[in-house]
């Protein structure tokens with residue numbers, strides 16, 4: 001991982017003929033041709049700015065609520081199949097010098113949740129941690145602390161999803177290799193679930209209930225076991241929220 005030079009220019013690339021530097025600042029792109037000793041500033045279109053890699057200045061200007069609003073708006077575009085067109089090869093080059101993502105998203109391993117697409121984000125926009133059952137352990141906490149305290153992200157979102165196989169396996173108490181200790185980290189959510197009805201993996205209502213409870217447990221674990229993140233949240237520097245992804249629609253709803 002590369003946090004980049006916090007005092008430096010976010011992105012400098014040599015391109016085209018002669019010495020042309022591309023400098024990203026204040027959400028706009030400017031091109032200056034040094035060899036001619038005259039500057040020509042080309043303001044990028046709003047769409048181009050949207051495609052560009054996030055700069056440190058842009059990251060620092062965001063509020064946690066603005067980041068959450070942006071992700072939810074991106075999810076609406078995903079649901080409407082209206083994803084932003086991005087130049088990935090350009091973004092790869094721009095992101096070389098550093099990264100200033102706006103959020104950390106913890107998701108299940110499930111292949112049906114392409115996290116960047118789900119929020120209409122591209123290279124350099126968000127940190128994504130994934131583990132079957134989207135639970136929080138020491139390694140995930142360390143990653144979140146890096147993402148927020150070191151790299152400046154403003155939001156932590158934990159997203160569970162409908163029909164989670166890991167949660168269903170925890171309900172069934174599956175015993176298999178390293179899956180057994182992994183499921184043990186989901187089972188506390190199962191135990192604390194208060195549910196009227198059949199507590200079985202064949203009951204979709206119960207599986208959904210535990211999936212949501214598992215997200216709430218992850219949020220509580222973050223606050224209880226990370227003094228760094230708890231303090232950042234208390235100071236209003238970050239928000240910590242839970243989401244629930246619907247496999248049938250692609251929609252993310254916030255968990256209260």
Ligand SMILES: [Zn+2]
Nearest residue numbers: 108110164165
């Ligand atoms: Zn899952």
